[in-house]
Amino acid sequence: MKSLPRRIEKITEPQPVVEGAGVRLKRSIGTRTLDSLDPFLLLDHFASSNPEDYEAGFPLHPHRGIETVTYVLWGVVHHRDTLGNAGSIGAGDVQWMTAGRGIMHEEMPEVRPEGIAGFQLWVNLPAKLKMTTPRYQEIQSKEIPELKGEDGARIRVIAGTVEGISGPVTGIAADPLYLDVFVPAHASFTQPITRGHTAFAYVFEGEAKFVIDDQEDGTRISHPRLVVWGDGDSIKVITTEKPVRFLLVSGQPLHEPVARYGPFVMNTREEIEQALQDLRQGTFV
Numbered sequence: 001m002k003s004l005p006r007r008i009e010k011i012t013e014p015q016p017v018v019e020g021a022g023v024r025l026k027r028s029i030g031t032r033t034l035d036s037l038d039p040f041l042l043l044d045h046f047a048s049s050n051p052e053d054y055e056a057g058f059p060l061h062p063h064r065g066i067e068t069v070t071y072v073l074w075g076v077v078h079h080r081d082t083l084g085n086a087g088s089i090g091a092g093d094v095q096w097m098t099a100g101r102g103i104m105h106e107e108m109p110e111v112r113p114e115g116i117a118g119f120q121l122w123v124n125l126p127a128k129l130k131m132t133t134p135r136y137q138e139i140q141s142k143e144i145p146e147l148k149g150e151d152g153a154r155i156r157v158i159a160g161t162v163e164g165i166s167g168p169v170t171g172i173a174a175d176p177l178y179l180d181v182f183v184p185a186h187a188s189f190t191q192p193i194t195r196g197h198t199a200f201a202y203v204f205e206g207e208a209k210f211v212i213d214d215q216e217d218g219t220r221i222s223h224p225r226l227v228v229w230g231d232g233d234s235i236k237v238i239t240t241e242k243p244v245r246f247l248l249v250s251g252q253p254l255h256e257p258v259a260r261y262g263p264f265v266m267n268t269r270e271e272i273e274q275a276l277q278d279l280r281q282g283t284f285v
């Protein structure tokens with residue numbers, strides 16, 4: 001099969017949203033313009049040094065049927081659930097939480113001089129795993145391999161494999177690639193992506209041209225933007241005067257029905273009703 005470079009299918013501007021108990025963030029997936037990107041249901045970007053934007057945090061709330069992935073760039077998020085799990089996600093750390101049949105937790109950013117910055121991604125679970133046992137993968141920054149390209153690119157491999165180096169997050173149904181990519185000025189970055197998988201970049205610093213093969217013109221993207229690619233085998237990004245930093249994420253689509261109600265994402269309306277009933281009856285976790 002001939003190798004096919006991916007073309008940009010969609011570029012969207014993140015939308016301001018107030019979530020939790022009053023946290024201001026930028027949402028790119030899970031909006032009116034981009035409802036979902038199978039298997040991804042939500043992408044939030046939070047970045048502020050003003051405590052009013054984040055200190056209210058995300059008090060106790062449930063999740064069922066999905067995975068939530070929290071990646072912190074700076075600052076600290078403290079989390080705690082009703083099963084007795086607790087911890088802190090600091091700069092460069094990742095928490096990949098498989099909610100499965102249900103967790104009740106809180107996620108509270110600490111008020112610090114540097115504020116807080118990071119991302120939360122929701123990954124859907126296939127029908128057969130929606131009621132699986134909850135699982136946490138807590139990855140510290142130092143456990144995340146960082147590859148260095150010849151021209152100064154730095155690639156943090158959180159999930160998936162780059163040039164034979166695999167990220168620490170494993171055993172995820174979506175078979176994800178989750179990279180934090182920095183490309184300096186006047187450099188390039190190419191990455192193979194499994195054919196058939198959904199792929200997007202979230203550009204959060206600088207700008208770059210998203211190109212096809214070695215064509216020189218391409219689409220210039222400045223932060224903050226979500227870039228969604230169509231199908232193919234690889235993506236390529238070229239920088240000019242400015243560096244760029246983006247998340248590069250891909251995953252296997254589920255092609256299953258989605259019944260969504262806030263923090264519950266199931267396959268049918270009845271399963272959502274069940275989740276609400278479990279919550280009312282105190283049998284959720």
Ligand code: FE
Pocket residue numbers: 058061063068105107
């Ligand atoms: Fe949560």
